Amino acid sequence: xxxxxxxxxxxxxxxxxxxxxxxxxxxxxxxxxxxxxxxxxxxxxxxxxxxxxxxxxxxxxxxxxxxxxxxxxxxxxxxxxxxxxxxxxxxxxxxxxxxxxxxxxxxxxxxxxxxxxxxxxxxxxxxxxxxxxxxxxxxxxxxxxxxxxxxxxxxxxxxxxxxxxxxxxxxxxxxxxxxxxxxxxxxxxxxxxxxxxxxxxxxxxxxxxxxxxxxxxxxxxxxxxxxxxxxxxxxxxxxxxxxxxxxxxxxxxxxxxxxxxxxxxxxxxxxxxxxxxxxxxxxxxxxxxxxxxxxxxxxxxxxxxxxxxxxxxxxxxxxxxxxxxxxxxxxxxxxxxxxxxxxxxxxxxxxxxxxxxxxxxxxxxxxxxxxxxx
Amino acid sequence: xxxxxxxxxxxxxxxxxxxxxxxxxxxxxxxxxxxxxxxxxxxxxxxxxxxxxxxxxxxxxxxxxxxxxxxxxxxxxxxxxxxxxxxxxxxxxxxxxxxxxxxxxxxxxxxxxxxxxxxxxxxxxxxxxxxxxxxxxxxxxxxxxxxxxxxxxxxxxxxxxxxxxxxxxxxxxxxxxxxxxxxxxxxxxxxxxxxxxxxxxxxxxxxxxxxxxxxxxxxxxxxxxxxxxxxxxxxxxxxxxxxxxxxxxxxxxxxxxxxxxxxxxxxxxxxxxxxxxxxxxxxxxxxxxxxxxxxxxxxxxxxxxxxxxxxxxxxxxxxxxxxxxxxxxxxxxxxxxxxxxxxxxxxxxxxxxxxxxxxxxxxxxxxxxxxxxxxxxxxxxxxxxxxxxxxxxx
Numbered sequence: 001x002x003x004x005x006x007x008x009x010x011x012x013x014x015x016x017x018x019x020x021x022x023x024x025x026x027x028x029x030x031x032x033x034x035x036x037x038x039x040x041x042x043x044x045x046x047x048x049x050x051x052x053x054x055x056x057x058x059x060x061x062x063x064x065x066x067x068x069x070x071x072x073x074x075x076x077x078x079x080x081x082x083x084x085x086x087x088x089x090x091x092x093x094x095x096x097x098x099x100x101x102x103x104x105x106x107x108x109x110x111x112x113x114x115x116x117x118x119x120x121x122x123x124x125x126x127x128x129x130x131x132x133x134x135x136x137x138x139x140x141x142x143x144x145x146x147x148x149x150x151x152x153x154x155x156x157x158x159x160x161x162x163x164x165x166x167x168x169x170x171x172x173x174x175x176x177x178x179x180x181x182x183x184x185x186x187x188x189x190x191x192x193x194x195x196x197x198x199x200x201x202x203x204x205x206x207x208x209x210x211x212x213x214x215x216x217x218x219x220x221x222x223x224x225x226x227x228x229x230x231x232x233x234x235x236x237x238x239x240x241x242x243x244x245x246x247x248x249x250x251x252x253x254x255x256x257x258x259x260x261x262x263x264x265x266x267x268x269x270x271x272x273x274x275x276x277x278x279x280x281x282x283x284x285x286x287x288x289x290x291x292x293x294x295x296x297x298x299x300x301x302x303x304x305x306x307x308x309x310x311x312x313x314x315x316x317x318x319x320x321x322x323x324x325x326x327x328x329x330x331x332x333x334x335x336x337x338x339x340x341x342x343x344x345x346x347x348x349x350x351x352x353x354x355x356x357x358x359x360x361x362x363x364x365x366x367x368x369x370x371x372x373x374x
Numbered sequence: 375x376x377x378x379x380x381x382x383x384x385x386x387x388x389x390x391x392x393x394x395x396x397x398x399x400x401x402x403x404x405x406x407x408x409x410x411x412x413x414x415x416x417x418x419x420x421x422x423x424x425x426x427x428x429x430x431x432x433x434x435x436x437x438x439x440x441x442x443x444x445x446x447x448x449x450x451x452x453x454x455x456x457x458x459x460x461x462x463x464x465x466x467x468x469x470x471x472x473x474x475x476x477x478x479x480x481x482x483x484x485x486x487x488x489x490x491x492x493x494x495x496x497x498x499x500x501x502x503x504x505x506x507x508x509x510x511x512x513x514x515x516x517x518x519x520x521x522x523x524x525x526x527x528x529x530x531x532x533x534x535x536x537x538x539x540x541x542x543x544x545x546x547x548x549x550x551x552x553x554x555x556x557x558x559x560x561x562x563x564x565x566x567x568x569x570x571x572x573x574x575x576x577x578x579x580x581x582x583x584x585x586x587x588x589x590x591x592x593x594x595x596x597x598x599x600x601x602x603x604x605x606x607x608x609x610x611x612x613x614x615x616x617x618x619x620x621x622x623x624x625x626x627x628x629x630x631x632x633x634x635x636x637x638x639x640x641x642x643x644x645x646x647x648x649x650x651x652x653x654x655x656x657x658x659x660x661x662x663x664x665x666x667x668x669x670x671x672x673x674x675x676x677x678x679x680x681x682x683x684x685x686x687x688x689x690x691x692x693x694x695x696x697x698x699x700x701x702x703x704x705x706x707x708x709x710x711x712x713x714x715x716x717x718x719x720x721x722x723x724x725x726x727x728x729x730x731x732x733x734x735x736x737x738x739x740x741x742x743x744x745x746x747x748x749x750x751x752x753x754x755x756x757x758x759x760x761x762x763x764x765x766x767x768x
Contacts (some may be wrong), residue, residue, distance in 0.1 A: 175721045201434065248721050279677065279715030298651075298714050318717055346719060346729045370716035371733065372652045 001066025001091040003037050007082040007102070010057065013044060014076060016231065017053040019203045020046040025120075032069035034117040035089075039065075046072070047118050053119075053199040067267060069112035073171050080106060093135035120221050120234055127189065128165065129217040133208045133228065135186050136215050139170040140205050142181045142363060145328050147198050148174030155240040158195040160226050163188035177325045178245060178366040179332075182304050185360035194219055195238040200226075207231050243254055250348055253341035255314030257286055258354050261338045264291075265330040266305050271295045272323030274304035280323040283368055286315040295323070319345045320372040329365045345369060376539045377484040377701050378492040378515065379607060381522035382500070384460065385510040388417035388476035391456055392446050394508050403427075403443040405436055409624050410458045411456055416448055420531055456507060463503055472607045480519055482607040493536050500534060516542060518603035542601025547574035554598050561588065561595070573599045616643050616654070619706025625664040627701050631754075633689055638752025639707045640688045647709060651716065653677040654709035657684060659691040662704035671695045672710075680724075681732065684703050684709070728747045 014033065025031055025048070034045040037059065045054040067092050091111070100107045137319070140159070148156035151177075160171040168186040172179050208215060208228055218225040225234040225293040272280050275295035285292040291310045296303040319342060328339065329351050337354035351365040382391060388406040393399045403422035406416045413433040425440035437443065457476045464471050470482040483492045496515055503511050508708045514525025516537035524546060529535035537545045546553075550571055552562045561746060568587070576584070576599035584592035597603065618639050626632065634657070646654035647654060667686070671691050678684065688707055719729060 128620070173721065175723065176718055178721060244721050276714045278713040279718075281715045322718060346733065347726060366721070367721040368721050370718045370728070372716050373648060 001037055001068065002064040002089065003042055004061045004086050004088045005042060005057060005059065006084065007079055007087050008084045010044075010087065011053040011079040011082075012078075013057055014072075014079065016207050017044065017046045017055050017203075018072065018076060018334040019206065020048050020051055020053045020199075022048050023130065029112055029116045029118070031068060031072055031115065032112055033072050034067065034069050034089075034114060036067040036114070037065050041262065045117070045120070047120075048199075049118055051203070051233060052118070052120050053200075053203060053233045054231070056230045065119055066091060067114035068093060068096065069099065069114050069117050070098060070110065071109060074109055087339070117311065119163065121236075123218050123220055123223060123225055123234075124227070126218040126220040127192065129188050129192075129219065131168070131186055131210045131215050131217060132214050133213045135183055135208055137205065137208050138181070138361075139168075139181050142332055143170050143172035143179045144198065144201055144205070145332060146172040146174060146177050146179040146365075147353040150174070154238055155195055155242050158197045158238045159201055160193075160242045160245075161192070161196060163190070163192035163194070165190065171242070173243070173245060176322070176368050177327045177329065178249070179329075180245065180362075180364045180366075182362040183360055184362070192219070193242065194224060194241070195242055197225055197235060197238055199367055200233055200235040204233055207233075213367050248348070249350070249364070250343060253343045253350060255286070255312075255317060255342040256341070257291065257310050257312045257340045258309060258337055259291065259310040259340070261330055261333055261335055263308055264338070265327060267293055267308055268323050268326050271304045271306055273328070274302040279370070281320055282323040282326070283318065283320050283372065285316075285318045286310070286312050286314075288312065314342070317345060318372065319343065321367055322370060323351065329367060333363070333365065345372060376517045377482065379486060379517065379519050379522050380481040380483055380492070380513050380515045381519065382464070382479045382481065382503075382511055382513040383455075383523075383526045383528045383530070384477035385512055386417050386419055387457075387509070388453060389455055390421040390450055390509045391449075393419075394456075397552070399444060399446070403440050405440075405443045405445045406448050407433055407445070408621075409433075409445055409447050412621055416623075417444075432549070456509065458501055459507055460509065464499070464508060464553045466691055467499055467502075470607050470609050472609060480522070480607045483515075496715075497534060504532075516601075518542075518601070519605055519607070520555060520603040521545065522599045523555050523600050524549065527553060531766065537725050543577060545573065546599060547577060549573050551599075553577060554595060556591070556598065557595060557753055561591075564588075567759050576600075614712065615708055615710035616646055616652075617658075617706060617708035617714065618643055619660060619704055621662075621704045622702070625701035625703050629696070632702065632705060633697070634751045634754060635693065635705060636688050636692055636707060637685050637749055638707075638754075640682055640685045641748055641752055642744065643709055644679060644684050645705060645736065645744060647679045647712070648717075648736060649740070651714055652712045653715050653717065654684070655708065655711035655713070657687045657691060658706075658708040658710065659688055659695055660704070660706035660708065661692075661695055661702055663698065664701040666703070668704075669695055672708075674711075677713060677715070677718070 001048045030048060036043045040059050042059050043054055043056040043058050045052055082102060085103045090099040096111045098109050098111050143159045147159060150156060156174055162169040167182050167184045168188060170181045204226055216227040223234055223236055225232060235242060248271045268282060270281055271293045272295055274297060275281050278295045282293055289309055289312055294305045333353060335353035337353045339352050341350040348366045348368050389404050392404060404419040405415050406417040407413045415427060415429050415431045415433060415436050417429050418427045422440050422443050427436045427439050437717050453476060461473055464479055468481045472480040474480060480721060486492055487718055493515060496513055500511055502512055510532040512526050512530045512532060513534050514522040514529055516522045521542045525535045551557055551565050551570055554573060581593060581596045584596040593686055619751055620635060655677050656672055656674050658670055660670040662668045671694055673687060673691055673753050675687055735747050
């Protein structure tokens with residue numbers, strides 16, 4: 001097997017897929033990139049058993065086919081040091097010896113048998129879905145932060161894709177906060193429900209740009225495949241039933257507070273510096289058209305109080321939140337003004353944009369309060 | 375410049391309080407503690423100490439040593455009330471103090487020497503406390519906390535002592551090793567088997583030898599024996615854990631009974647946690663078998679103050695810990711890794727009804743007392759703890 005490739009092109013492609021690699025792997029083969037040359041195209045894959053990411057490069061010269069697994073770390077470290085120049089890879093598939101020739105000299109390393117590399121699952125009985133890159137990117141950005149980390153509840157560690165003929169809904173929750181992002185300008189051919197793990201979505205975010213290009217999605221019961229330009233990512237879906245999120249979103253919220261998002265966000269961030277370092281608890285008190293945000297850390301006698309003006313309809317109330325959750329939500333809401341809908345100090349607070357410009361987009365964020373001791 | 379650290383300790387605090395409230399007890403051997411045979415002596419008067427009684431001794435043994443002793447059941451509410459009064463006096467008068475237990479204080483007077491004369495000043499403070507509260511108090515003064523504490527012990531009862539800078543080692547040298555804070559009975563026995571009786575011997579030993587025998591603690595003990603202690607007086611002593619334990623009148627193996635006790639203890643602690651606006655991230659269960667083998671196990675949990683979560687976890691830990699089919703003498707529950715904050719409500723697990731129910735229960739407890747509402751399974755526990763003499767549960 002032999003091929004010639006530009007050092008920077010190869011580096012760029014490898015960096016896009018190297019996020020799949022774990023720092024410690026149960027199988028040594030997973031510390032490798034799989035290189036396959038076939039019909040004048042080089043495809044490189046990285047896998048962590050759960051997700052496999054592949055990128056392809058058109059080769060101009062040296063088209064002797066073959067495949068081999070190349071140790072990822074040593075290859076990436078070497079490529080980083082090269083300025084733009086052609087590199088020649090010579091691989092002896094019998095001895096697994098790899099020789100790289102650059103303008104500066106020659107480097108030899110030993111690869112692994114390509115057959116050891118985990119096979120990409122074959123998608124049987126799959127359905128297709130087309131999404132524009134910008135919708136997918138938006139959906140990932142808006143939901144990913146709300147996913148959970150609890151190993152005991154794996155379904156919450158992914159983003160829920162609910163497909164229907166009328167719209168597609170993306171949901172993420174960790175049981176303390178929840179995001180529901182619905183697009184009516186994206187449609188599926190039928191009903192479907194998928195839970196996609198966090199890690200591949202994070203990787204996808206890095207390769208899908210904010211464009212109108214189409215991402216082709218194939219999915220069946222076990223796997224989902226994303227194809228975009230010359231990249232593809234296939235990953236195992238999370239098994240299990242996603243919690244009934246609609247049932248926990250309160251409908252009747254008579255207390256409505258509308259406020260500038262950036263003002264509230266910076267106030268929450270500032271005040272939370274003075275809150276307890278573990279619980280990040282802040283207190284919101286609304287009365288009339290004034291929002292009073294306060295926090296204290298009794299252990300260090302730290303305390304902060306701020307007042308903001310807002311529009312408020314409803315009864316005066318006092319409610320406690322984890323400031324981290326509030327800040328995460330506010331920074332992902334990208335609207336000028338937000339409305340916080342509440343009913344009682346022990347029930348969820350709901351954040352929605354005060355005035356949405358995009359009729360096809362429906363976003364709702366929910367945050368559960370902390371119980372205040374009055 | 376060297377520091378001036380004062381250690382103040384109320385003399386046999388519980389006994390002094392009892393004598394204050396019931397003057398008839400004065401001058402008599404008094405034991406404070408559980409009145410049953412299995413209780414331990416929490417404190418005893420100097421008259422009782424003459425018979426060889428000391429605190430933490432089983433009540434049964436103490437009674438045998440001193441049959442005439444008057445046994446008083448402790449009134450812990452009254453103790454903490456008086457302890458607060460003393461704390462207030464100290465707080466008003468000193469720049470930095472640390473309350474290290476209900477009856478012990480460290481005070482940092484460094485730098486005050488040139489204005490007042492620290493020793494004179496501390497003497498005045500001691501007299502003021504005794505005058506205002508009627509409680510005898512002793513103090514020791516030196517360059518650091520350890521030496522001051524030892525000096526207080528030597529000055530008692532109702533005395534005071536100053537160890538001048540530079541004399542720490544000579545002061546400690548003739549004292550028995552047991553006087554070093556953190557040397558308990560076990561360590562003392564171990565050192566004694568090595569032929570170490572006096573602190574002087576530890577002072578002469580190389581620190582490596584102490585480390586070989588006792589590990590990290592050995593180094594700490596060696597430093598203390600040499601009068602070296604740089605630890606500062608820490609003004610605010612944040613409570614790091616909440617715990618409760620119960621010794622049975624009769625050893626038991628009745629698992630249902632034990633579990634109901636754990637439920638009641640956990641419920642009680644969880645309420646305390648919420649009242650103090652705290653959350654815990656670590657639950658510990660302790661059991662002591664009838665042969666005094668003591669076992670503990672603990673488990674980390676996400677920060678919570680929720681009754682049900684804590685009770686479930688405590689029961690799980692108990693099942694894990696109680697493996698030997700042997701009679702149990704004592705069980706205990708402890709919450710540690712405490713932080714300030716309220717319970718984060720869970721979107722799926724906490725229904726609105728449950729949240730409201732718990733909040734309503736806490737309101738009832740605050741208004742009508744801790745035992746006004748509780749899980750039925752744990753009611754037996756409160757009945758057992760009910761004190762017919764003062765109408766309160768202890």
